[in-house]
Each structure stands twice: as C-alpha cells, then as structure tokens.
Amino acid sequence: MNPTYDEIVKIRQSYGNMIRKTPLLYTDTFSKMSGSKVYLKAEFQQRTGSFKLRGAYAKIKALTKEEKKNGVIAASAGNHAQGVAFASKLEKIPCTIVMPVTASPAKVAATRGYGAKVILEGINYDESWAKAQEISKKTGAKIIHAFDDSKIIEANGAIGLEILEDLPDVDEIYVPIGGGGLAAGVLLAVKAKNPKVKVIGVESKAFPAMKNSIKVGRLQAVKGERTIADGISVKMPGKLTFKIINELIDDIVLVDDTQIVKTMFLLMERAKMVVEPAGAVTLAYLLNAKPAPGKKVVPILGGGNVDMYLLGQIVAKGLTAMSRLVKIFILLKDKPGALKEVVDEIASLSVNIVEVVHDRLSSNIDAGTAGVTLSLEMEGKEHAQKLVSHLKSRNIQFKILT
Incomplete structure (x- = not known):
C-alpha cells in the first residue's frame, strides 16, 4: 500500500509521548555563514539520537x-x-x-x-x-525495513509537518538521502500542505544512488566509495522511496567528506551540537554552496550518534581544514639555542605551540642536524599565511605537513 498524507497525520497523532517533537532552532552563526536564514531541525535530539x-x-x-x-x-x-x-x-x-x-x-x-x-x-x-x-x-x-516501507515513510513525514507548524513561511527544506525513507516522508507531507516549499535532497558524493537513479529514470546501483557518512551509504534506493522522490523532489545535491568534517566541527564549536556525519550533510551543503541567499531554509540534522574515536578525528581534521592547526617540519643545526631562536620567531606572532617532536636519530636526519616537528594553534587562514611569510623572511627553512 502506498503511503499517504492522511496516514502521516494519523501516525503522528498516535505517537503519544514516545516520540518527541524535536525543536526548530534559528542560528545566527550559520545564517551569516550561508547567507540564508537557517533554522536547524534538531532530529539528533530525538530519543535514541536519530529520526x-x-x-x-x-x-x-x-x-x-x-x-x-x-x-x-x-x-x-x-x-x-x-x-x-x-x-x-x-x-x-x-x-x-x-x-x-x-x-x-x-x-x-x-x-x-x-x-x-x-x-x-x-x-x-x-x-x-x-x-x-x-x-x-x-x-x-x-x-523491519530501514526505508522502503509505507509505515516508515509515513512516520518520517511527521517531521515535515512539524517544520511547517513551527515555520509556516519556510522557503526550502534540505533533507539527507540514503535509501530515501526520510526524504519521501517529508516530501509527501510538505508538498501536500504547501507545494511551493522546495525540498532538496543531499547525498554523499561517495553514494549518489538516488541522484543517479533519478537522472536515468529508473533504479540504479552505485559501487560506492569510502565515506564517513555511513548512515547514508546505500548502494541502491528503495522502489517505493524512488517513486515518491522521483515525482516530488526539487533537486538532489552532493557533498564530500571534507565538507562534512568541517560542518561537524563548526556545529560542535559554534552551536554546541554533536551531529553525526550523515546528519550534518544538509548543513554542509548550505555552508559550502550558499544556494539560497536571503531565504528561510531548514536543514534537517538527522542523527547525533557519533563514535567517540571518530569525534576526536573530526576535531583534529576540522582544526586543520580551517587552518586552526598547522603542523610544520624544520631542519635545524644541532647546536644550543637553535630551537629557541625558531620558537621565539613563532611566538612573536602570538602563535601557540601545542606539540614539539625533536628528532636526531631518523635516517632522513643528517648528522649534525635535528628535525623538529611543531604543531601550532592558529587563529585561522590569514594568521597561518602571516606565519609562513614571517618564517620565509627570516630565512628559516621549513616544510608544511598539514
């Protein structure tokens, strides 16, 4: 049986206290970064941490x-x-x-x-x-299918109803796509209530199964590549979800892992939100492409279940991607005071040294010299460029590692 708008309404009414109505949160920070008026649909705050x-x-x-x-x-x-x-x-x-x-x-x-x-x-x-x-x-x-089931799709449609209740004049909604259950439900609900609202799907570049399927008009499998967005790494969409999305979706766009990592980092640092990779793809697209200047947009943040080890990598990679953490290698004469001279030059620019690795014994280090790897905390890209120029002006030979 095909999912319907009426069933979406019924299912939502039957939830009781078991399912939370997740908040819609306006963010000034991401609005300025994207040029849109951004309202985050916080599905990562749902029970079990996901929609x-x-x-x-x-x-x-x-x-x-x-x-x-x-x-x-x-x-x-x-x-x-x-x-x-x-x-x-x-x-x-x-x-x-x-x-x-x-x-x-x-x-x-x-x-x-x-x-x-x-x-x-x-x-x-x-x-x-x-x-x-x-x-x-x-x-x-x-x-219990993860996405290609009428009840699953209808239950997800309640998210679309919640968005329209909290922000009736929303212009665009961005929804993650893996198998398509979330997008199909949101589309059915939103297009029934207000067909003028654009709904844009966001997939990982590593698994563009729905985008490819819609392009040729029939289900297509993708080989798939490595991605941190495991929650949407689906090789082939569902038959039911494809039918709905193919008919109703306004567009499907793609993001890569680098954009996802940067967005997860920003969510943690600027919004104090822990969102998993598959849940962050919508905001990642908004921040990277800036597709809707001045419009009211809602990126659905689908989940917040992040492995703690991955979270540590996200912080490190996020700092590096934003030039907030720079690692350099310097080959020094092995004599007293050589390292201090370099450290003083770095410190003169208010750069914080967070790690020092001093190496005399590796095979690539010539006798009479010492290799020093420095991890430096920076303010950002402009600060990092200033450091590079300063070291060059002092004839300090260095290599940027990250």
Missing part, C-alpha cells in the same frame, strides 16, 4: 500479534538498528539486528544495550540487508 525511531516505532506498533510472534529483524548501520531495538523493547518482543562489520562500535554497543541480538555481517547496508532476509526466511522474524 529513525519514528519509523521503527510506528511500524512495530502496527504489527499484529501473529506478526510479532517470532520477533523482528532489521539491517542497519546503526540508527535504524537502535530505533528498532528500542521499539521492540517497548513492545516486549525479540529483536535481531544485522549490522555491517564497519558499523560504529558505539552504535553496536547502544543497539545491544537496548536488548537486541546483534549480528555483524557485510561491509555495507546492502550486504547486511541480504543477511537479514536470509535469517528472516529461516526464523520467521518480521523484517
């Missing part, structure tokens, strides 16, 4: 006693897994989740924490999905 709970709860709640008898099974890189596990716990039914071996350890632990049995199989969602189907046939467990 995925909406669909999982609606689908499982609607199952009959007979369908619940053998429990449920799902395939997911993490957020759908946690949503299904949590919803199953509420309904007191057994739950098995098949996750890619590359899934975030934090998401695996959280899924197990909700009481689910976790099976690690495959290197991406599609391979995990094949395993889930195999297990379902053997056990009779009911499959």
Whole structure:
C-alpha cells in the first residue's frame, strides 16, 4: 500500500509521548555563514539520537500479534538498528539486528544495550540487508525495513509537518538521502500542505544512488566509495522511496567528506551540537554552496550518534581544514639555542605551540642536524599565511605537513 498524507497525520497523532517533537532552532552563526536564514531541525535530539525511531516505532506498533510472534529483524548501520531495538523493547518482543562489520562500535554497543541480538555481517547496508532476509526466511522474524516501507515513510513525514507548524513561511527544506525513507516522508507531507516549499535532497558524493537513479529514470546501483557518512551509504534506493522522490523532489545535491568534517566541527564549536556525519550533510551543503541567499531554509540534522574515536578525528581534521592547526617540519643545526631562536620567531606572532617532536636519530636526519616537528594553534587562514611569510623572511627553512 502506498503511503499517504492522511496516514502521516494519523501516525503522528498516535505517537503519544514516545516520540518527541524535536525543536526548530534559528542560528545566527550559520545564517551569516550561508547567507540564508537557517533554522536547524534538531532530529539528533530525538530519543535514541536519530529520526529513525519514528519509523521503527510506528511500524512495530502496527504489527499484529501473529506478526510479532517470532520477533523482528532489521539491517542497519546503526540508527535504524537502535530505533528498532528500542521499539521492540517497548513492545516486549525479540529483536535481531544485522549490522555491517564497519558499523560504529558505539552504535553496536547502544543497539545491544537496548536488548537486541546483534549480528555483524557485510561491509555495507546492502550486504547486511541480504543477511537479514536470509535469517528472516529461516526464523520467521518480521523484517523491519530501514526505508522502503509505507509505515516508515509515513512516520518520517511527521517531521515535515512539524517544520511547517513551527515555520509556516519556510522557503526550502534540505533533507539527507540514503535509501530515501526520510526524504519521501517529508516530501509527501510538505508538498501536500504547501507545494511551493522546495525540498532538496543531499547525498554523499561517495553514494549518489538516488541522484543517479533519478537522472536515468529508473533504479540504479552505485559501487560506492569510502565515506564517513555511513548512515547514508546505500548502494541502491528503495522502489517505493524512488517513486515518491522521483515525482516530488526539487533537486538532489552532493557533498564530500571534507565538507562534512568541517560542518561537524563548526556545529560542535559554534552551536554546541554533536551531529553525526550523515546528519550534518544538509548543513554542509548550505555552508559550502550558499544556494539560497536571503531565504528561510531548514536543514534537517538527522542523527547525533557519533563514535567517540571518530569525534576526536573530526576535531583534529576540522582544526586543520580551517587552518586552526598547522603542523610544520624544520631542519635545524644541532647546536644550543637553535630551537629557541625558531620558537621565539613563532611566538612573536602570538602563535601557540601545542606539540614539539625533536628528532636526531631518523635516517632522513643528517648528522649534525635535528628535525623538529611543531604543531601550532592558529587563529585561522590569514594568521597561518602571516606565519609562513614571517618564517620565509627570516630565512628559516621549513616544510608544511598539514
């Protein structure tokens, strides 16, 4: 059965207290950076840390006693897994989740924490999905699809209704696309209420499956490349989601990992928000492309479940990408005071040295010299360029490593 606007309204009314209406937050910082009036739809503040709970709860709640008898099974890189596990716990039914071996350890632990049995199989969602189907046939467990299901799509549509309630004169909504369940639901809700509102999908450049499919007018699989946005790394969209998105979407755009990293860093530093890579793609596009000057725009931030080790990398890479952390290598004469002379020159520009690695023994270091690697905290690109010019003017031989 195809999803409908009326069912979106019904499902939203049936949520009760289990599903939160997430806030819509105006941000002056990102408005200035993008040239638009930016309102963040904070789905990362949903229970389990992602919009995925909406669909999982609606689908499982609607199952009959007979369908619940053998429990449920799902395939997911993490957020759908946690949503299904949590919803199953509420309904007191057994739950098995098949996750890619590359899934975030934090998401695996959280899924197990909700009481689910976790099976690690495959290197991406599609391979995990094949395993889930195999297990379902053997056990009779009911499959809870991550995106290509009417109930899932309709439940996600409530996000579109919430946006229109909180910001009736919104001009454009930006929504992450993996398999397409979120975009399809938002499109059905928004276009039914106000067809003039533009809805733009955002995919990772590494997995442009929906964009490619729409371009040729039929489902297309992509090989897929490495990306930190695992939550939207889907090789092929769903049949149902493709049909809806192909008919209603205004545009689909792409972002790369560098843009995502920078945006995650900015969200943490400037907005005090921890948003996962797949959830940050919408704002990443707005900040990079600046596509809607002066317009009221809503990027949906879909999830906030970030592995802590990845978070540490994001901070370091974000600082580097913004020229806030610069690493240089200097070859010095191995004599007293040589390092102090260089440090004094650097300090004269109010540059903070956060790490010093002094090396005399490596094979690439000639006898009588010492290699020094300095990690420097900068104000930004202009400050970094000033340092480079200053070191050159003092005839200090150096190499920029990052």
